[in-house]
Amino acid sequence: MTQSVLSNRAQAVVNAGAGNPMWDVMSDVWCPAKNPNGYINVGVAENTLMHDELLKFLNQKLELPAKYLTYNEGGTGSSRLKKSIASFLNHHLKPVTPIEPSHLMTTNGVSPAIEHVAWAFADPGEGILLGRPYYGMFIPDISLRSGSPVVAVKFDEHDPLSLEGVDKYEEAILEFQQRTGKKVKALMLCHPHNPLGRCYPREVLIKIMRLCQKYQVHLISDEIYALSIFENTVDDHPAPVPFESALSIDPAGIIDPGLVHVLWGMSKDFGANGIRLGVIISQANRNVHSALQGTALYSQASGITDHLTSLLLEDYDFTNQYIQQNQKKLSEAHGYTTSYLKQHGIEYATGCNAAFFVWMNLGKRYRELHPEAGSEDIEEKVMQCLLQKKVFLATGFLFGSEKKGWFRIVVTQGHELLSVALQRIVAALE
Template sequence: MTTLKESKLSNRGSYASTAGAKDFEVWDIITNLWDPDTNPDGYVSLGLAENNLMHDRLLEFLDAKRLVDDTAHGLTYGDGPFGSKRVKAVIASFLSTHLRSAIELKPEHVFITNGVSSAIEHCAWTLANPGEGILLGRPYYRAFLPDIGTRTGVQIVPVSFGQVDPCHLDCVQKYEEALLRSNEQGVPVRALMLCHPHNPLGRCYPRDTLIGLMKLCQKYQIHLISDEIYALSTWKNTVDDLAHGYTGFESILSINCKDTIDPSLVHVLWGVSKDFGANGIRLGAIVSQSNPAFLAALRTCSIYSSPSSLTENAVVHILSDTSFVESYIATNQARLSAAHTQTVGALRKHGIEHMPGANAAFFLWINLGKFVREKTSLREKGMQEYSGSESTRLIQDRLLAKKVYLVPGDAVGAEEPGWFRMVFTQREELVAECVRRIVEALEPK
């Protein structure tokens, strides 16, 4: 058997084949997924950010469309690897309308990639040098780490909030403290990455927080990158009683930033994966309205992230059909709300706590550490370690033993142990089976 030393990989390759590969255990899990009829012993996964609630509608729509061009244009390199004129025009119009852009988007503001992951990496590669940093608030989207840093050499600068709400205006001070500390430690900060709506907390940033972050980026002349891939996946929360109400989604693009920040520092990302429940249709967009040099630089790496003509045709069909889009978004938001209500009800039945206040994206932030600690018989059996810093790993081991996959908090920068990200946008029987196995894994007999 060939050892790592004998494999003659680069340092990057060696890391990717060992430590880096551990970040992607989910790809092994999804090859053995549970099915009540064909694979009852498979893994129940509510860890992957997929929305299966609308697959029926999207498949019905696409089944009636011709995805191959009548001409041979789609069999060529088309208009280049950074998006056809047609798809850029359609996305510019769609996002101008649905993100309520303060300044109308034009096709030349849009750069097309084969998904938002590629868009994130391209931004990191173009805006920061190896060894420089990008601010990222905790907890964060897990794949930001490899997307930003694996191939670019750019470092993540995590931002801790303590008792400060990570979406409140007060969070701006925490970002500034992290920036100054990183600069002092020799890792110059070049950008701030925002996930808006938030993954994994499922919340939207208020307008005053967005403006506060804009002002911070202007003060230190760093780029503000807003990943808005869940922009249209907002919904009514029917189960949490919040005295102050819920914050609706407002895109960075909807804020006229000319008096707040140099617009050349502002970039927005969007893709069809989440809002249209189509992770397999690999198309994302980088929107930058005032930085042509940035967009020109992106062209040099576009050959590595070009979507296929079939993908572009599918997206053009979807986004250009206004009546379908309006109906789809409304139905999706209603189904998201119903699925959230159903999942919270199943968790509450067993005393599993979730963080209240979500009204966007696909996630519940659940406290399995507290659930375990409240089982006195576990403490009586010498299981006090479940209240410490290792509790997340210990709980994860128990879940995996029952073939349950959730994203553990320590993988997404959680500041407290015991928290997990649970996706609720799956069919009801799958969610029910997952909750059953969670309880079986963690509740003493």
């Protein structure tokens, strides 16, 4: 056998990806006309509900100036782009201190933004807190190249988005420091939460900020779903919490503003994963911008992305109408999915009013239908049944779920695909 010519870290990535069904799914995608027996992919967080409207706008507007074929103003984004993002987010996030273009660094997606701040805030071996369940790709985004371990926080029976949950973050800080002798340098939030689809209450954000101040920990609030909120027409308990940005909280007497950083991007709120545009907002820490200036070349958004995003965000009439219509469609998709799950006896997490998904307990329903299943790995068993029915979901294992049998279904790829997905899921369980 030929000896591996890869680095140990590269080989670890190869090993970790072995057997991942995602690549089979992506190469055999369902199409009602051309490939009705292909995989239904409701595991990847994409929103196609407004693609027609967005494409109509962009295709009418696109006329690329020559400067966007050059390096233009460098790796952190053009002045025009930063101005348009600052104005747009000031309108929607309601920050206490208005966002200025100098507060921003743009990247080719929010994943590079996450990697950048992990690299900037923590040395190898120093920890970054992440509450369970979590968006699965946070793990490689934070750790893969920075060498900073994720400190996964268990909440036991407490609500991860509750005041009591904040105490669990503090326990994790102390345990990590005692066990490793290293510091925890950052706390990563997904707000609104992925996969729970809920927003952190204001009082919880404030308590988290006080905790970060106490231990001099950077707070990173990933607000990529900030505008993908909607009316929950199905559940009345717990009452959905409205979204409030971390930037909308006055830090005075709570936290050093140099410890507060917010991430946002085009992928989710505009259903445009392929545009590849993310932004790091750090209003009171110039050292962050100075440090990341030197790495910006590795994550520079393309000139076309810079131009398209500027065109879009500068048009307040279109974006306001787009966001309202998108939120209406999100509400409809969530309502249809949760009603279907109720009809078929499938438990799901209630109180959701944000993002693209429903967190559901397929393991519990499978055991009810198959009491003979015994002590086998219920999540793996259900996943195999799903793949046999050619439907792909994200498993709770990938999200660090503390409880077995939970899965995330993405509900934002159109009614026809969603209805087929739900039918296949029920058939797989039966």
